[in-house]
Amino acid sequence: MARLLGPLYKAADSATYVPGYLPVEVREATQSAATSANRRNARTGDQGFFLTAAERKAIEKRSVLLAPEHFEAQGWTVKDVGSSKPYDLHLTRADEKLHAEVKGTTSDGSQVILARAEVEWQRRFMPDNALVIAHSIELDRSVEPVTATGGVLHCTSPWAIEEETLTVISYVHRTGL
Template identity: 50%
Template sequence: MSLGETLNEVLKLQAAYTPDPKSALMKQRKDLVEYVIRDQIGSELAAIWPAWRASGSGGKGAPAEVPWSRYFDPARSPAPTDGWYAVYLFDAVGEAVYLSLNQGTTTWDVERQDFSFRSSAQLAQRVEWARKVLVDTDADPKTFHDINLKGKQRLGRVYQFGNVHGIEYRVAEIPSDEELRNDLIHIGRLLEHLYAAEESALYIPGDEPPEIADAQLAADEAAGKTRRRRKGGQGFRLNHDEKKAIELHAVALATEHFKAQGYKVKDTGAVESYDLLATRDDETIYVEVKGTASPGEQIIVTRAEVEHHMKHYPSNALVVVHSILLDRTNGALVAYGGTPVITQPWKIDDTALTPISFRYRIPLE
């Protein structure tokens, strides 16, 4: 059976969809999407991307309304709920199958300490970022932005929100295997480009801020928890040099702001639990500075910082410099841009603080 014939066969089975796990037709569909298409994709693409893999799912337990078969770099997308990948998505009524450049639909929830579905707004932000990355790459007139899986289950709707580019094949109108192979390669090239952009990106809209992700990872590792997935299944998002460049740039902008207000400014970050000491006549302001590549909706604060600023309110301020960029031209690492947001005085709201981890002293018997 050719790839085109297999796709058509799955669509025919989709027209007879039932959630009954004992259905012989659904078991046949499961075999096709999980094994046959997987092997067909693998054989077509092995020579181009030998490290990539293919997999599929007809549903865990009960048959899924929208089955799929995907191909991906396991280093960048270790699970179908994580990272970017290319995927055949079969609509719920068997009218069409889409070859979609799509994405994982879950993210780590720090407060719940579990994975949760990304919101439609988060997926839309990530899709917008990906389309901008690929704006000069996708020249295939067959690709389009909206796919309609006609499903009632949540996962099918989330696939629609996660679609970056898609190619539609109508039932009984599946093209030749040569054209299918060309389309697989085309979407694969887009995926390859997206992986490279993700690797160099400090922050992708819709994701958690890199500082938050790194702090949680450090807390998990200290507690012996290593199962948390990171960006592309890898480690920390910011290295030491990147963090330092962002920090110094944020401090420079904050210093500039207070000097413009007539303050004398001293950098105290290396020796105190606050970053700047701003003085003007008899007035003293303790300034906390945070720099981030994200939109600045969340920051990391230490216990010492919280205690200090609670004690010295209202003689304090918070400066968050968000949307900072890094330039690596000619091997040099330079932070630039960013928008300072000043809160003065800074009254810390207890309800806005979320503990990432705790230190527990073992009672002596």
């Protein structure tokens, strides 16, 4: 029996997403918030595996490759503005414009991490906004540097961000000191 379960446990240990577990990005953000708050027993409730910086970079690179292809196929002109703007892609088509936030994940895409500024800006851009999720991305850790392949793109536009779809991970408290 141990011979049969060994490969299964090894695969689960190396997986970035296991159905039923929180996506790794959510676990990392929750763990980081708990650590920042000095919680000694900061636990995620799921497997302890987190992504390395190289793995996060590979996922981001893959998602930023998939999203422009999707929009260009629909006649949009795509400009990557992620390094200078509070969103990732600025799209134009005739007199239309769109501000897109792109998120990549190895999970099923049911949850992604959004920064406060991302939410605030996307609300301002509504209805000329979009959330693009590249989910089910696969990592190949057998090569150096790690690479990401696959992925399924899901686009929501216009993106109306409802309060009930957001979960607060942490707060900043001004103490008055």
